[in-house]
Amino acid sequence: MRIVKALRLALPVVAAFACLAWAGCSYSTRSGLPEHITTIKIPVFKNITMYRNVEAKLTRTLIERASRDMHVRVVQDNEDAELRGQIVEIKKVVLRETSTSRPASMRLVIVSKVFFEDKVTGEMLIDGASI
Numbered sequence: 001m002r003i004v005k006a007l008r009l010a011l012p013v014v015a016a017f018a019c020l021a022w023a024g025c026s027y028s029t030r031s032g033l034p035e036h037i038t039t040i041k042i043p044v045f046k047n048i049t050m051y052r053n054v055e056a057k058l059t060r061t062l063i064e065r066a067s068r069d070m071h072v073r074v075v076q077d078n079e080d081a082e083l084r085g086q087i088v089e090i091k092k093v094v095l096r097e098t099s100t101s102r103p104a105s106m107r108l109v110i111v112s113k114v115f116f117e118d119k120v121t122g123e124m125l126i127d128g129a130s131i
Contacts, residue, residue, distance in 0.1 A: 033072065033081070036120050041076065041083070058112075080119055080120050081118050087111070089110075090108055090111070093108075111131070114128070
């Protein structure tokens with residue numbers, strides 16, 4: 001299983017969805033977040049699947065990527081915004097098979113419901129979107 005690859009893909013998808021939700025579809029080197037959002041809280045995602053410990057790895061990856069790609073500081077309190085979510089499904093996708101039709105390489109696809117709240121304005125920027 002290639003959990004790391006799936007996790008590396010998670011934040012760009014969340015970030016792209018978030019940017020589309022309130023900033024339109026133009027290219028920019030900026031994060032696309034409202035200017036007043038400089039800090040973000042990312043609590044551990046809830047996990048309702050049978051796979052264990054995926055939520056911790058996903059959340060850790062989201063925190064790392066948010067700090068680097070969204071140009072915000074991740075904090076535990078007094079945040080400008082909060083990104084939370086729930087892992088609702090994990091799919092195994094076979095990427096390559098052996099000559100005997102056994103999986104040689106697989107990827108996990110993590111399906112989550114995501115909520116992104118602007119704590120300064122009280123606005124829900126993403127409200128339960130599945131990604």
